[in-house]
Every structure is written in structure tokens, then in C-alpha cells.
Amino acid sequence: MSLMLKLLATALLLSNFLQASTSNEDVEKFLKKSFEGNPNIIKLSVKVEQTIVLEKVKGWSAYIVGVDATVKAKQGSRDVKQKMIWFSNGDTISPDLIDVKTGISLKESVSPSFELKYYKKENLIYGNADAEHRVAIFSDPLCPFCRNFVPKAINTMKKDPKKFAIYYYHFPLPSLHPAAVELVKAAVAAELQGEKDVVLKLYTVEVDSREKDINKILAAFNKTMKTNITPEDLKSKAVMEHINSDLNIANNLMVNGTPTMFFDDKLDKTKRKFEKVK
Template sequence: MSLMLKLLATILILSSFLRADASSEEVEQFLKKMFAGNQNLKSLKLKVTNVTDVKGHDDWKAYYVEFDAILKKDGRQVVQKMVWFSNGEVIAKEIFDIEQAKDMNEMVSLPMKPEHYKKENLIYGNENAKYKIAIFSDPLCPFCRTFVPEALEYMKKEPNKFAIYYYHFPLESIHPAAVELVKAAIALELKGAKDVVLNLYKVNIDPREKSNEKILAEFNKVMNSNIQSFDLISKEVSQHLQSDLKIADSLMVNGTPTMFFNGVIDRTKMKYKEAK
């Protein structure tokens, strides 16, 4: 459980304050009031950033909330995004659909916006293709290493049907080597190389490796390239990676691989095979 969740706890609040048509501002004020007495927090900023419907539960809405807190104990800043649900009478952090045996969090997602489909993220296909596929992945994620190359090979054959957008999302806490690996991939792409992402999944390196020399040696061997350490610290490489991470954060992507099919998260990851 995250630090913010430990501080705020998962609670179910019955309230006459919220109405069925409660606005984002009313939800914000209600949550601020509830957390105002938390002795662990020196200060707290709270904002509802998005509101969406809950599929199959028309009387419920999902409120995407960003917490920005300063801890009283050591002055650390903790920023976290989370989803709260309300039907106007009850507000809760977690709710389960008994019939479907699902957490309601699995029934909601933020949609991709036009500005998320950046030219530099289009690795295959025509931007005007019928289907826009977005993939957020870590090249050292075990499942990604099998799934992503297969999906790319399948879709790249039909460039007028699929526009494939790829976003680097290295999971640094469990695969520290992935960070330098994706920087090398970005650097090579900036030099005009093709199929870099597809070949990225062929690089065999210990996910916990921290030696840039070893990481680059394996990368260059697979890519038949000559990327050097100084290439990884260029402004262009940093901007591209930060852009990818920012988009992932705005969509609350927290695992790999995460796929979007025409702007909507595809939890099955198989809609591309069903596309006509």
C-alpha cells in the first residue's frame, strides 16, 4: 500500500453534503474537510482533475483526484493520483461489483486525447489509419517481451489499418536497467534508425544491471549501432522520455503493458486482433 493511502486510509463516508449531481468543486471541498484533521499532514492540496461515468453503473461517477501533501514528520512532499466514487449519497475509495466480481477501478479509465498522439511516438502505420493503438511498455517486463513484439509484428503489416503509437514506460523500481535501455533506444531513433522498438525486446540484460557500459554493449550488439553514454544525456532524449512519462502519468498508467484502442484502455489487450 502506498504512503498516501496509508495516510488517508480507505474509507466509506455517508454524507448529506453530496448530491446526486455533485460537482467536482463540492467533492473537493468534502474530501478536504474529511482530511483536514489528519495529524500526519502539514498541508494538503486536493483537486478533482477528471470525472467519468462508471460502465454498467449509471448512478455512479468516478472522480479522479490528485493529492499533493507535505508530511509533518520530515517535510517530504507526497503527490498521488487516485480515483474516488460517488453516487451522490456515498463516496468511497473502493467499491466492488458483486455480480461481475470486479473492483470498480477496472470499469473506469481516462481517455487518450488528440494531443497524446505525438508524431515522435508513431512507430508504424499511417496517422490517419482507422485504428489508433497506443502501447505503454517496459522492454524488460517479462510479459512485455513476449506480447509487444508479437503485437507489433501483427499490426505493422497493415499500415493503413493501424497507427501504432509507442510510449517508453520503464519501471525503474524493479527494472533499473530499463531506464538507460530506453534512453539508448530514443537516442538511436533520433539518429533515424528503424525498427528500434521492435528490436529493443531482443536485448538480453539483467533488469537490475546498473552498469551503463554493460547495458550499452548489449544494446549496440543487438542494434548493430554505436550509441555512447553521452548520447543518453542529450536534451532531446530527456525531453522524449519525460514526455512519454508525463502522458502515462496523466492517464494514470501504472503497469505494463498498457494498451489503448482508439483512445479507450483495452484491458484484454486483444482488440487489435478483433479489428475489422
């Protein structure tokens, strides 16, 4: 459970009813009032960013909510930003809905749309920007499944640049693969120096995913790429802006695992829609 959910869980259990004919403002007011009951929250902003009418559950809608808070910490305070999904039918609000027949959370069917502003030229690695289909990939190069799947998917799509515009976003998972954090910075630095096909080569770098020594990580990277990226290169403003942009986009789209793929602006849970394009 995330820090934000831990902080808010007690307050949310106190009440779960809204007035009928729920509006975005109703949801915002209700959640803010509930959250403010937690003494650990110093400052709070709650904003409904998108409303999605559920097709499978008549009368219910999903609300994608952005929460921006300042919370008490052991030393001072810390800022927390998080996206949440809430459901309401106008009378009741709930953090989740479960399909009785399948036991599957309806949150699995809710995802923010991939906005046009997220298709940035620096993320376009193959294909034409005006291609028939847009595919966005969020991946960690040290994720075992990613290493097997992502290069194959990219190589398949890159053969037809008129059909596929492939956008790639770095999404390292530091708790699982700490080495990936510096590895993706090195990849961006290499691209900025004019290196080609960096993303595909990134999946062939051999390094312990738990490695934290930046010199060992860069040694493995430079050996594969035949480059000379230094620790100082990773600290450049351009590198950090690119990485932060990728992570912010991932946060806005509620990406929480790898690989995550969007096909023509919609989350592709199968990760296989590109294969069905004739």
C-alpha cells in the same frame, strides 16, 4: 499501498458522507478537507479531472481526481503527485466499489480517456497518423510478457499502415527491472541519431533485468543495435524530455502495469482489439 494513500488513509476513515447531488466541487472540497487532517501534508491541491457515470451501478459516478501535495520527509519535504479514483452517488463517497457477484473492483472498469494531445509525432513508430485506428502501447522492454507479446502485436499491425497508427510510450518498471530505465533512454538516443526500428529491436536486447551498471547495459544495447550510444548520450535534454513526456502521459492515464494498451482512445483491457479489425 502508495505513499499518498498511506498518508491519507487515516483521515479518510473519519468521514464518508457527502450532500446529495454531488458536483465536482463537492468532491474536491470534501477530499481536501479530509486530507488536510493529516499532519504530514504541508501543501495540498485536489482537482476532479474527469467524471464518468457508471453504467452498471445506477446513480453512481466515478471521479478521477488529481492530487498534488507536498509532504514531510525525513529530510525536509517531498512533492507527491497522484491520480485517484473515487465513487459517489450524491450521499456517499467511497474509494472503491466491489461487485458482489464477481468480487471485482469497479475501478477495473474506470480509466481516463486517451486525449488527442497525447498522440505525439515522436511516439508514432509505425502507420499513418490519419489511419483508421489509433493504438497506444505502454511497455517495459524487459517485462517478460511484453517481450513475448508486444513485438508480435506491433509486427501484426505495422503490415497495414492505413488501418493502424501505432504509438509507443516507454514505461520502464524500475522496482522490477532497473536495467530498463537506462535501456529505454538508449533507445530514444538511438532514434534521435536516425536509427530505424529501434523499438522492435529493443525487445531482443539480452541483459539482466536487475543490472544497474550503465556500461554493461549499454554494451548489450549497442551489440544488438550496432550503435555506439554512450552514457553522455543518455543525459541529453532531448532524451530526457522524451522519457519524461512518456512517463507524464502514463501518469495522467493512470497506467500502472505493462503492457497497457489503448485502442481508439479507450483502455483495451483485452489487449486484443486490434486482432478483430477486418
